[in-house]
Every structure is written in C-alpha cells, then in structure tokens.
Amino acid sequence: MLDIFGIPSQALxxxxxxxxxxxxxxxxxxxxxxxxFGMLNIINFTHGAQYMMGAFAAYLLLQYVGLNYWIALVxxxxxxxxxxILIERLFLSHLRKLDPLYGLxxxxxxxxxxxxxxxxxxxxxxxxxxxxxxxxxGRNLGFMFLPNYRAWVIVFSLVVCFATWFVIExxxxxxxxxAATENPTLVRAFGINVPRMVTLTYGFGVALAALAGVMAAxxxxxxxxxxxxxxxxxxxxxxxxxxxSIMGAIVTxxxxxxxxGLTKVFFPEASSTVIFVIMVIVLLIRPAGLFGRxx
Amino acid sequence: xxxxxxxxxxxxxRDTAWSLSAAFVAMVALFAVAPFVVxxxxxxxxxxxxxxxxxxxxxxxxxxxxxFGHALFFGWASYLSAYTAKRWGAPPELAVLIGTTSAAxxxxxxxxxxxxxxxxxxxxxxxxxxxxMYFFALRAPFTGGEDGIQAVPRGRLFGxxxxxxxxxxxxFVLVVVLAGFLFIYRIINSxxxxxxxxxxxxxxxxxxxxxxxxxxxxxAFVLSATLAGLAGSLKALVFQLASLTDVHxxxxxxxxxMTLLGGLGTVFGPLVGAFLVxxxxxxxxxxVGQWVLVIQGAIFVVCVLVFRRGIVGELAKCLRVRL
Numbered sequence: 001m002l003d004i005f006g007i008p009s010q011a012l013x014x015x016x017x018x019x020x021x022x023x024x025x026x027x028x029x030x031x032x033x034x035x036x037f038g039m040l041n042i043i044n045f046t047h048g049a050q051y052m053m054g055a056f057a058a059y060l061l062l063q064y065v066g067l068n069y070w071i072a073l074v075x076x077x078x079x080x081x082x083x084x085i086l087i088e089r090l091f092l093s094h095l096r097k098l099d100p101l102y103g104l105x106x107x108x109x110x111x112x113x114x115x116x117x118x119x120x121x122x123x124x125x126x127x128x129x130x131x132x133x134x135x136x137x138g139r140n141l142g143f144m145f146l147p148n149y150r151a152w153v154i155v156f157s158l159v160v161c162f163a164t165w166f167v168i169e170x171x172x173x174x175x176x177x178x179a180a181t182e183n184p185t186l187v188r189a190f191g192i193n194v195p196r197m198v199t200l201t202y203g204f205g206v207a208l209a210a211l212a213g214v215m216a217a218x219x220x221x222x223x224x225x226x227x228x229x230x231x232x233x234x235x236x237x238x239x240x241x242x243x244x245s246i247m248g249a250i251v252t253x254x255x256x257x258x259x260x261g262l263t264k265v266f267f268p269e270a271s272s273t274v275i276f277v278i279m280v281i282v283l284l285i286r287p288a289g290l291f292g293r294x295x
Numbered sequence: 296x297x298x299x300x301x302x303x304x305x306x307x308x309r310d311t312a313w314s315l316s317a318a319f320v321a322m323v324a325l326f327a328v329a330p331f332v333v334x335x336x337x338x339x340x341x342x343x344x345x346x347x348x349x350x351x352x353x354x355x356x357x358x359x360x361x362x363f364g365h366a367l368f369f370g371w372a373s374y375l376s377a378y379t380a381k382r383w384g385a386p387p388e389l390a391v392l393i394g395t396t397s398a399a400x401x402x403x404x405x406x407x408x409x410x411x412x413x414x415x416x417x418x419x420x421x422x423x424x425x426x427x428m429y430f431f432a433l434r435a436p437f438t439g440g441e442d443g444i445q446a447v448p449r450g451r452l453f454g455x456x457x458x459x460x461x462x463x464x465x466x467f468v469l470v471v472v473l474a475g476f477l478f479i480y481r482i483i484n485s486x487x488x489x490x491x492x493x494x495x496x497x498x499x500x501x502x503x504x505x506x507x508x509x510x511x512x513x514x515a516f517v518l519s520a521t522l523a524g525l526a527g528s529l530k531a532l533v534f535q536l537a538s539l540t541d542v543h544x545x546x547x548x549x550x551x552x553m554t555l556l557g558g559l560g561t562v563f564g565p566l567v568g569a570f571l572v573x574x575x576x577x578x579x580x581x582x583v584g585q586w587v588l589v590i591q592g593a594i595f596v597v598c599v600l601v602f603r604r605g606i607v608g609e610l611a612k613c614l615r616v617r618l
Contacts, residue, residue, distance in 0.1 A: 043415045101361050102599050109595020116588030236423040276427035280408055287411040
C-alpha cells in the first residue's frame, strides 16, 4: 500500500472523494443562494429546507408513485421550484421595499415551519434511499475504489454549475438578469417584466437546492433536519466566496469541500469546524470575501 | 431656525418618562407577586430569557445589527458558570462573574470579526461563528458532550443566602435581571446610545460627523454579549444545568423570535416576547409536541408580514407613548 505523508493512499483518496461530494453540494447550494441574492437582495434561509424537500420529494415519488431516481431528478426540482414561486408571490414580493433583514427573518420562519411539518409526519430518524440500479457498484482505479454513484454526483453537479454559469454570463437571458440586478428600474423601462423575472429567479434557485437534495438522497439518509445544519456551513461558504460572482460560488464550494475532506484525514477533530475557521481567516485578511466586491 | 419645534418635543419627553416609569413600576409589582401565583422556576426561566432578549435587542433595535449567533454567548457563559460552580466549587456570585466575563471576551473576539461586514453578511457570520463553537462544545471534554453539565450546585450567595431555596433564588434572579434591564435602559438613553441610534439610521453620516462607528459597534456588541452571558450564567444556576441546547442555533433563533414578537427597538418588547415564547414552549409543547416549531415559524412569518412593530410597538403606537 502506498503511503502519502504517512497516510495510506486509500484513506486519503477516499476522504478526498467524500470532500468532492460535499463540495458538489456546497457549490450547488451556494450557487442558488448567490443567484437569489443577486435578484432579490435577500438571503434565502429556507434554502436548507428546500434541499431537504428535494430529497423527500425523491423519496415520496419512489415510495408512493413508483417513479424512479431519474424521473425524480427532473420532477422534484420542478415541484419544489413551483413551491418556491408560490413563496415568492405570497410572501417575499411584499418585502421588496423593506430592509433585507426582514427577508432573512421571514425565510428563517418558513424554514422552521417546513422542518416542523416534516418532523411531525416523518419523525427525526433518517430514511434510506436506494442508489439507482444503473449506478450501483463501482470501479477500481488502482489507487482507490470509486463508487459509480459518487462519480455521477460530482460530474453531474459540475455540469449543472457550469450550465448555470453559462446561462447567466453568456446568454441574452442572462444579460437581462445581470442588468436587472444592477438597475431594475432602467431594465423595466426597456419593457422587460422584472417582477416576473425575480419570481422565476427565486424558483430557479430553489429548484437548484431541490436538485442537490435529490442527488444527496442516496448518499445521506433522507431526514427532516438534513438541511438545517448544512445551510449554516453553506452560509460560511458564501461569506468566504463573496456573493458577487457565480464562478466564485462554484469554485469556493468545491475547494472548501476538498479542504474539509483533507482535514478529515490529517486532523479529524477539526473537520467540522475547519470551514468556519477559514471563514474567520478570510474575514481578517479580505473582508469582502475571495471573489466579492466590497459592499 | 428650528427653535419653534422645541416645546412640543420637550412635552413628548415628559410623557415618555411617565409612561416608561409607570410600565416599570407595574412590571416590578407583577414580578413581586408572580412566584406566589405561578411556578417560580418558570418565572425565573422567563426572566433569564427576558434579559437575554433585552441584550439582543440592544444590538438589533438600537444599532441595527442582527446577530443570528447570540446563543454563543448565552451558552458558553452557561457552561463556564456551571463548570466553575460544580468542579471548582465556586460560590454563585463568582460563577456568574466568570461566565459573564467569558461572554465579554467571546463578544470582543466574535464582534471584532463580525463587524467587518454589514447587514446580511453580519447575520451569516455570527451564525457561523456560533455554529463553530457549537461543534467545539460537542467535542470539548469539559462540556460533557451530549449530557452537558448536570446537577450544578446553586451554593450560598455571598456565603449567607442559601440559593437552594426557591424564593431566595427568585429574589437573586429578579434583582440581577432588573439591574441588567436598567443598565440597558441607561445605555440607550446615554450620549453613547444616541450615537448608536445615529449609526442605525445612517452610518455614512455618522462617519462623516467624525464618529469611529466600528468602535461604537464593537462596544455595543461586547455589551450585548456580556449581558447575554449574564443571562446564560443565571440560567445555568436556575436549572442547575448547562447543555448543548444553550449553544445550538435554535437558541439564537428563539431570542430573535422573542424580540421580534415583543417589538424591535422597544424597551419592554423583548420582556413581553420572552415571557410569551417561554410560556409557549413550557405549556404548549406538552400538548402539541413538534407543532411548536411550526407555530414559532408561523409567528415569524406573521410578524414580518403584518406585525413588524411587535406587540409592545403596536401598543405604544395606539397609546401614543414610548414603551
């Protein structure tokens, strides 16, 4: 067995893989937060709950409707995204003229409501979700064993992240979005329906969270509180990256996942706190975040 | 030029003092009778949370900073008081002092980091810092992990008053909480407090007037953290317990809810909010179970959408006085 810095390579690469998996979820979630923040100027505290709803949607679709993972991967984000649109229309659209802190408080309350409802019906214990048949098993790469499903999660989340980046930074629709972020009044004067764009953006950000939830279902157990602890780490990721840049959110997400994985190998006691420590260091050196413009 | 506006302003001030003193006297009278009517531990619990919420309100109501990680100070002060009282056999006054001081130090560190960003980022940073300390409390040997520190002795205050007697303990808690309450009132009505309000209204303007706003914000943050710590230390003695619940993010959420429900930036709001939320958690939870979480979340939503002044804020508006 090959050793690297006195650590068996199997363990090292195993944790790196786990880090990349976590990084995929950090990237998807912080990307959604950044997109929503850009348009609505609020931090979506419900994001963790919506990620959890995505996982539950996959579980319930399989359990009660018999729809498999691949269908859930499309249907769940659409369903949860639709609830997001409802939330924006019913609640968030009324807060547009207020201090953004009220958006934070409202979405925090919604997160409590959603988590509480799911806990009432499904308890706090996790429910397993089978890896889809076509992705079961894995391959031996010589230096480590790579489960197929995990490889799929990393590749697919990279594809989704870059597709989102492409749409926002390189297409006409994206240019409308960016323009509306900078100056909504002017963009409205050009005849573009900005409020509808805001609503759809929120729905899209929520759908991204739900997509991450579906992908997470076979890896972690599906449970009502799976989102609430994750969202706090994602907040730290967002503070480190700064929310000004889409690419920044993606890169920071993956990078911090890897750092966390490596910490698990070399200094396991610190693995749950390392991202917060990095946040503190970044704040001391570059308060605006690695990719952020100073606000 | 604006001289003519002065007399009505003065009049408002006199009315204000009147309504606040009346409310204060009523409150003290209520607390004096309370332990003979309601279960004393319940009132003491609510009093601790009232002080916690008032400390939190000092930041959000008067500086406009929303901390989503105030459980950090409450919880760690609670741990350190419990630890010193139990393992070192420290008398209660010393245990409370150590807990409160540790919260002040933590407040200086966390505040120094968090005030580097504003608004929404400030909320996320404080939440993340609190979560970091939660994981630390989970792992650190002296916190007792999942069990917490149990059976903390209340001891004898100044070597004379036996705090294991419920009424003596109640008197101690009441005196400390009222002192904390008056201290906060003094802060917000001092020249220092006026500068804090100026920062809340328009930070750029305050900077241009020559105030070092970061320093003011940091001092306010440390004061708020210290008083939150005082509340946490008292709570450890009241329940004779310090546990992970005290440092968890749900605790930070609870104190936000208390303040929002009672009324942001009102003097008595956090008190009223704390009593309502604690009563709900005590008396409603056994009946409705997990629904408490749903109800709390729903209160958040309703408060933000239609009830942003909170109970005391609305009342003050109806009566046209300050409360």
